[in-house]
Amino acid sequence: MVRHLEKEDNFGDWYLDIVEKANLSDKRYPIKGMNVWTPYGWKAMRNIDHFIRKELDATRHDEVCFPLMIPETEFKKEKDHIKGFDSEVYWVTHAGVNELDVRLVLRPTSETAMYPMFALWVRSHQDLPLKVYQIVNTFRYETKQTRAFMRVREIHFFESHTCHVSEEDAQRQIEEDVEILSKIAKRLCLPYFLSVRTDWDKFPGAYYTVGIDTVMPNGKSLQIGSIHHYRTNFSEPYEITYEDENGEHKHAHQTTYGMSERLLGAIIGIHSDDKGLIMPPDIAPFQAVIIPILSKDNGPLVTEAARALEAKLSEYGIRVKLDDRDARPGSKYYDWEIKGVPLRLELGGRDIENKVVTFARRDTGEKGTIEIENIGQGVELILRMISSSLLEKAQASQLSKLQEIDSLDEIPEGKVLRLGWCGCEECGHKFEDSFDLKILGNPYAKKEGYAGKCIICGKDTGMSVLAARTM
Ligand code: ZN
Numbered sequence: 092m093v094r095h096l097e098k099e100d101n102f103g104d105w106y107l108d109i110v111e112k113a114n115l116s117d118k119r120y121p122i123k124g125m126n127v128w129t130p131y132g133w134k135a136m137r138n139i140d141h142f143i144r145k146e147l148d149a150t151r152h153d154e155v156c157f158p159l160m161i162p163e164t165e166f167k168k169e170k171d172h173i174k175g176f177d178s179e180v181y182w183v184t185h186a187g188v189n190e191l192d193v194r195l196v197l198r199p200t201s202e203t204a205m206y207p208m209f210a211l212w213v214r215s216h217q218d219l220p221l222k223v224y225q226i227v228n229t230f231r232y233e234t235k236q237t238r239a240f241m242r243v244r245e246i247h248f249f250e251s252h253t254c255h256v257s258e259e260d261a262q263r264q265i266e267e268d269v270e271i272l273s274k275i276a277k278r279l280c281l282p283y284f285l286s287v288r289t290d291w292d293k294f295p296g297a298y299y300t301v302g303i304d305t306v307m308p309n310g311k312s313l314q315i316g317s318i319h320h321y322r323t324n325f326s327e328p329y330e331i332t333y334e335d336e337n338g339e340h341k342h343a344h345q346t347t348y349g350m351s352e353r354l355l356g357a358i359i360g361i362h363s364d365d366k367g368l369i370m371p372p373d374i375a376p377f378q379a380v381i382i383p384i385l386s387k388d389n390g391p392l393v394t395e396a397a398r399a400l401e402a403k404l405s406e407y408g409i410r411v412k413l414d415d416r417d418a419r420p421g422s423k424y425y426d427w428e429i430k431g432v433p434l435r436l437e438l439g440g441r442d443i444e445n446k447v448v449t450f451a452r453r454d455t456g457e458k459g460t461i462e463i464e465n466i467g468q469g470v471e472l473i474l475r476m477i478s479s480s481l482l483e484k485a486q487a488s489q490l491s492k493l494q495e496i497d498s499l500d501e502i503p504e505g506k507v508l509r510l511g512w513c514g515c516e517e518c519g520h521k522f523e524d525s526f527d528l529k530i531l532g533n534p535y536a537k538k539e540g541y542a543g544k545c546i547i548c549g550k551d552t553g554m555s556v557l558a559a560r561t562m
Contacts (some may be wrong), residue, residue: 097478099363102309103238106360110239112371113368113430115359124237124244126419131430132355134376136247139354140226142278142373143249146271152251157204159227160195166203169330174293176200179231193246197230200349202296205252206329215334215341216256220264221343224251239311240356241562247352254331254343261320261344265301268318268348269535272303275350280481281305281357282489283315286532286557289519294347298322301535303350306561307360310505311421312531315357316350328400337465362454368431369454371481372474377412378430379404379470382423384439397438400448401464409474428453433477434470436461454481493557499546502526507559511552513542518547522558 098105105229110116115132128136143523144154146455160183176199183195198204205223213221229248239242251268255261261497276283283305291490294317326332331343345364362369374377381404383397392416401413412432414423420437426434435447447460450470454477461469494506512518512530519530533556541555 094164098363100264102311102360106241106356107239109363109368110375113359115355115368116239118239119514120150122235122244122324124242126239126245128247130554132375134275135370136352136355138374138376139279140249142275143224143226143350146274147224147342148250149269150222150267152224152253155205155223155225156227157198157201157208157225158324159198159203159352160200160465161196161201163196165207166196168203168206169296169325170328176231181230181232185483197495199229199231200347201225201227201229201250202325202347205441206331208341209252209326210331213254213331213333216336217308219254219256219333220260221254222251222264223253224249224348236316236459237454238356238562240352240359243352244306249350251348253346254326254340255345256333258320258322258344261322261346264346265318266321267299268346271348272316272318277482278373278488279358279486280317280362280478281353281354282482282486283360284489284557285535287319287535288532289530289556291515291516291519292530292532294319296321297322298324302532304531304557305322305361306489306490306507306559307562310492310507311562312507312529313353313357313562315353315362316348318348319346321345321347325375325534346556357528359410361488363431366428369481370433372433372478375431375433376410376420377432377438378465378474379412379434380423380427381413381436382420382427383413383415384420384442386440389440392432393438393440393443393555396443400436400438401462403466403471407471409467409470410543422452434473436470452477453483484503497543498547499526502528507531507557509555509557510546510558511541511556512549513550513552514554515544515548518545521547527560531562533557 114129117127117129120127133392180195180199184191226249229246233242234245253264283303286302288300288302297319299320301318302314304312304314307313322344325345326342332340333343334340342377381395381397381401387391397413404411433453435451446463449460451458490507494503495509533554541553545552
C-alpha cells in the first residue's frame with residue numbers, strides 16, 4: 092500500500108498523480124497555470140455548474156455574460172479593490188500595433204465590469220433586488236506554485252452579484268447564499284465550514300467576507316469559495332443609486348458570492364483513494380459503467396444484452412457507459428477505478444440466465460446483484476447510498492481534523508485549530524507569523540458562546556477563531 096502512504100504523507104504529489112492518471116486536465120499547454128480541460132474533466136465541471144445554475148435559477152438570479160476585458164479607468168474606481176488585485180492582474184496594452192490609450196485588464200473577478208452597467212440598470216426601488224450571476228473564466232497571475240484546479244492562472248469561476256435597497260436586505264441575501272451553498276455542497280458530498288475573515292484578509296473593498304473552507308486529507312485548509320457583503324463600498328464610487336418611494340436617491344447595498352473549479356479540486360482531494368478517483372454520483376461524468384463478461388460461446392448474446400441494459404439505464408436518466416472495448420475485464424475494471432466511476436455493472440452469461448446484473452461499488456468495494464427488471468431504480472438507490480456514505484465519511488474526516496488548543500506550547504500538525512483571540516491585529520499577525528498558520532476567521536454561525544483567553548496576549552475573550560495551514 093505504498094500509494095496509501097503517499098496520500099497521507101505526500102498529499103501534493105499524490106493529488107497531481109491522480110489528476111493526471113484520471114485525465115481530468117492537461118497541464119502541457121504552453122502557459123504555466125493555464126491548463127486544458129479534457130473531455131472527462133470538463134464533463135465533471137459542467138455537472139458541478141449544473142447544480143450551481145439550478146440553485147441560482149431557483150432563487151431568482153438571472154444568468155448574464157459580461158465582457159472579459161475591463162478598462163483601467165473602471166477597474167481603479169474602488170481604491171481598496173485595485174490595491175488588492177494590483178499584483179495579480181493581466182494587462183492588455185496593445186490593439187494590433189497600436190498602444191491603447193486606456194489599458195484593459197483581464198477580469199480577475201467582475202465587480203468592476205458589472206457595476207458601471209448596474210449604475211445604468213438600477214433606477215428605482217422597483218428594480219431591486221437585482222440578482223445576477225455568470226459562470227466564466229477569470230485570470231489571476233498566481234505567483235505561488237500552480238496546482239491543477241487548486242491554484243491556476245485561468246480560473247473557471249462562478250460569481251453572483253446582487254444589489255439591494257438596504258443593508259438588512261443585503262444581509263438576507265447572504266443568508267440565502269449560505270442556504271444555496273449547503274444544497275450544492277450536499278450534491279458534491281463536500282463538508283465545509285464558514286468563517287468571517289479577518290479585516291486584513293477580507294475581499295478588497297468588502298465590508299466583510301465569509302470564507303468557505305474545507306479540509307484536505309493532509310490537514311491543510313482549502314478555500315473553495317466566499318461570500319461578501321459590500322454595504323455601499325462599491326455602489327458609491329460606481330454611483331449605483333435608486334429612487335425610493337419618497338423620491339429620495341440612495342446607494343444600493345451589494346453582495347457577491349463566488350466559487351470556482353477548486354470545488355473539483357476539493358472533491359478529488361477528499362474522496363479519492365490509492366486506486367484513483369472516487370466521483371460523487373451527482374457529478375460523475377459516468378455514474379455507472381457496464382462491463383460485458385464474454386466467454387467463447389456467448390459473445391453476441393452478452394453484447395446484445397449489454398446494449399439493451401445501456402439503453403434501459405440511459406432512458407431511466409442514469410449517465411451510463413458501455414465499455415465494449417476489446418480488452419480483458421480486469422484491465423477495464425482498473426481503468427474505470429482510476430476514473431472514479433461510482434458503480435460498476437458486470438454482465439455475463441450466468442447473470443443473464445438469472446436475470447440480474449452484478450454490481451461493485453467504487454467507494455466500498457461492496458458487491459451484489461440487481462434484478463434487470465428493476466435496473467433503473469436499483470442503480471439509482473445504490474448511487475444515492477454512495478452519495479450519503481461519501482458525505483458522511485468526509486464529514487467524519489473533517490471533524491477528526493479539528494482540534495481546540497489553549498496554549499502555544501504544543502501546536503499539533505495536520506489539524507485545523509480552534510483558539511481564543513482577543514481580536515487585535517497585532518496578536519493576530521504575531522500568531523500567523525510565528526507559526527506559519529493562517530487565521531481563517533471566527534465561525535459565521537456562532538451557536539455556542541466561547542469563554543477563553545487570547546492565545547497570544549492572554550486577555551479574556553469571547554471570540555474563538557479557526558486557524559490552519561492552507562493549500
Ligand atoms: Zn490578544
